[in-house]
Amino acid sequence: MREGQSKVILRADYQPPAYWIDTVELAFDLDPGKTRVLNRMKVRRNPDVTAQPLRLDGEELNLARVLVNGQGTSFKLEDSQLVLENLPEGHEPFDLEIFTTCAPAKNTKLMGLYVSNDSFFTQCEAEGFRRITYFLDRPDVMASYTVTLRADKARYPVLLSNGNLVEQGALEDGRHFAKWVDPFRKPSYLFALVAGQLVCREQRIAARNGKEHLLQVYVRPGDLDKTEHAMNSLMASVAWDEARFKLPLDLERFMIVATSDFNMGAMENKGLNIFNTKYVLANQATATDTDYSNIESVVGHEYFHNWTGNRVTCRDWFQLSLKEGLTVFRDQEFSQDLAGADSARAVKRIEDVRVLRTAQFPEDAGPMAHPVRPDQYLEINNFYTVTVYEKGAEVVRMMQTLVGREGFAKGMSLYFERHDGHAVTCDDFVQAIADANPESPLAQKLDQFKRWYSQAGTPRLKAAGHFDPVSGIYSLALSQSCAPTPGQAEKLPFVIPIALGLLDANGNELTTGMHVLTDATETLTFPGLTAAPVPSLLRGFSAPVVLDYLYTDTELLTLLAHDADPFNRWEAGQRLATQRALGHIRNESVAPADIRLDHAFIEAMRVILRSDKLDAAFKELVLTLPAETYIAEQLDVVDPQRIHAVREAMREQLAQALFSDWAWAFEAHSENGAYSPDAVSSGRRALAGLALTHLCLAARSSGDSVWPGKALQRFKDASNMTDRFNALAALVTSGHALAAQALQRFHAMFKDEALVLDKWFALQAGAPDRGGNILPVVKQLMNHADFTLRNPNRARSVIFSYCSGNPGAFHRADAAGYVYWSDRVIELDTVNPQVAARLARALDRWKKLAEPLRGAAREAIARVAAKPDLSNDVREVVSRALAD
Ligand code: TRP
Ligand code: ZN
Secondary structure, eight states: OOSSOOOOEEGGGOOOOSEEEEEEEEEEEOOSSOEEEEEEEEEEEOTTSOOOOEEEEOOSOEEEEEEETTEEOOOEEETTEEEEOOOOSSSSOEEEEEEEEEOGGGOOSOSEEEEETTEEEEEOTTTTGGGTSOBOOSTTOEEEEEEEEEEETTTOOEEEESSEEEEEEEOSTTEEEEEEEOSSOEEGGGOOEEEESOEEEEEEEEOTTSOEEEEEEEEOTTOGGGOHHHHHHHHHHHHHHHHHHOOOOOOSEEEEEEESOOSSSEEOOTTEEEEEGGGTOOOTTTOOHHHHHHHHHHHHHHHHTTTBTTTBEESSGGGHHHHHHHHHHHHHHHHHHHHOSHHHHHHHHHHHHHHIIIIIHHHHHSTTOOOSSOSEESOGGGGOSHIIIIIHHHHHHHHHHHHOHHHHHHHHHHHHHHHTTOEEOHHHHHHHHHHTOTTSHHHHTHHHHTHHHHOOSOOEEEEEEEEETTTTEEEEEEEEEOOOBTTBOOOOOOOEEEEEEEEOTTSOEEEEEEEEEOSSEEEEEEOSOSSOOEEEESTTOOSSSEEEOOOOHHHHHHHHHHOSSHHHHHHHHHHHHHHHHHHHHHOTTSOGGGOOOOHHHHHHHHHHHHOSSSOHHHHHHHHSOOOHHHHHHTOSSBOHHHHHHHHHHHHHHHHHHTHHHHHHHHHHTSOOOSOOOOHHHHHHHHHHHHHHHHHHHHHHHHOOOHHHHHHHHHHHHOSSHHHHHHHHHHHHHTTOTHHHHHHHHHHHHTTTOHHHHHHHHHHHHTSOOSSSOHHHHHHHHHHSTTOOSSSHHHHIIIIIHHHTTOHHHHSOTTSHHHHHHHHHHHHHHHHOHHHHHHHHGGGTTGGGBOTTHHHHHHHHHHHHHTSTTOOHHHHHHHHHHHOO
């Protein structure tokens, strides 16, 4: 039996802890097979809570000794808790000493203390500290930590923990020690240690007040030449938080350490951030522009947590978005500010909205739907979601929209004034922003605004315009609704900020403004017009809603050509494409190969591609058709293979119809000088890459081999990974015969670069299916000598790229994709439940599938659910999927 099974935790059940832990002294004797952990705490009863036993969390620990004030004591072990009943009366602190051992080398869950490449790492968020020692492992218990690490000096020369290094030296038998003191109180989830053979890039910086700080990026020997960009990103993050929010670095020393075995992106442990190598290591030969920009975001994200998350933390895990939504918002703003030009900011905004709509909207409409502040969970790891992160960030963004940029900065100051050093709630955050801006619509509609935290589901905003030529009045009828989600049948109206503009038929802007919709229905009137305007609604995606407005093609073409808001220009292009895709998907009498795109659409795309006013990055976004998962969400019944076939057919048509334009675009954007990952040159590379893909696609039907040949040449000659990988992807995506030798060559070139091999695996598992060939490829890839299920990045590169990233290949009529999925979920669950549960979510939307897929998917989920001894992680996902 697994430990601690199946207790649903409710937000409503929150109780303050019965005890406080003021100080923790930890001493580790690090050994992969058996690490000894001595934990000495100062504990006292919480005077505000009635007396009760002390219940400490612990998992997979061997308990050797418990002493209270130096004396042995009675204790019980119950449901993975250590229960102490005979504790000193009164409210004076007492000493509690606990001695345990654990086995880091056997820790495949990568939660708690584990070994990766013969180094030690920890991951404690959310509930990993209990796998290191017995503790009150909850974020509202904040303590001061002193940590002593002891280990073999030759094998583990670097010994790191949170805070400042106060002592180090040699021990007997070739061992050594290091002692670290963290000057800040913190919850246990922010504890970290690292030990191993690591090298670091260092940088000393002076803050505005003249104080010196030491920044370090630790990696394995040999990776030092891939740390410059992470260090630059870190320095930019420090400068940005000071400039934008007046939040300084509060530590003498700030460390980042990279590990190749990591469940998520990175972790904001106080002063000792631990990162997935994917979000640290980059040089131009191994990393793409996307990697560079992800590194910038994630380094920023974890650094910004130092204030939003660490200085002010969460009272309980239901408040996760307090730190995550806010910190995603901050990292998005950071990247926008670094991008500089307005058009580059818009590109970043479009990318963020694309993530929200392709990943979060489906979550909000599926069995795992939950509010930004969830009400219950079985396993908290399952709630590190796009809803908590990305929708949470949108909610914070709306606050900024409602109080203004300056007002928001004022609100942040008040938040830290009130709550620095404390564990608080989402309500506390909204209250601070509102109190700093009492006249704002946020303050006036505060309770209603908070529904964004309590109600799940994506609201639909309906808009319909009517122009009366006699009075010259244009009226815009607005209404909002939100479909039921599991456990929430009725929804009350949201506060929806709607940024809008009206254009005349020639695309000139007539008026612009912001309306805050609060009622279920409202009508706006605009007098003094001479003709019906074209409404540009929800500019900049001012609220995370679905906008229903029956745009005509003429209106969309006007917006695409002229809207002053770049987001809505892009959006108009996406709507034109989506409408066409949906039409073709629904019209089953026409085979995908016979689909014809209309002249108007093709010409509009040509004008964008050829424009001399637009940036390459923006063009690339407009000319990329909406994702298959996004199209699927617009349909009630989904046939993923048909969606894929129609989208591919549309791409091939664009490829042929714009052939000479693509050729021009490729040539005109291919020279970028010395490599730099900045917005302008990465935009040029992105457009050249898209062009090359289309040129190879066009060659598919013409049988011409000129462009595939050029792609191969580009692949060989490329001076950076972006161009090289784009060329390889163009060959693989178009299914050209040259792809095989390019793939082989790529593997040979990068066989020692784990992160590049991940790309190699992912590209093949995510390639377009041609006659059912991808599943056999995926199975073959799993037999490759370089494949391992134990490394999350590698497992994701093959299994997730296929099951989640390749719907056209995964949803096979013979259900073999689903059988493969259920086998992998079950297999992964015994190794790493957190990763398994993510994979389990690949079939979240099974109820929308067309038969016979629907029945087959249900069967596969039921097969997983029937397995005894599932982890809480996977069980929660599959049982929610099967619930009605
Ligand atoms: N707090 C981390 C972040 O910055 C998320 C995270 C990293 C995490 N590792 C984890 C969450 C492991 C749960 C489990 O977003
Ligand atoms: Zn975070």
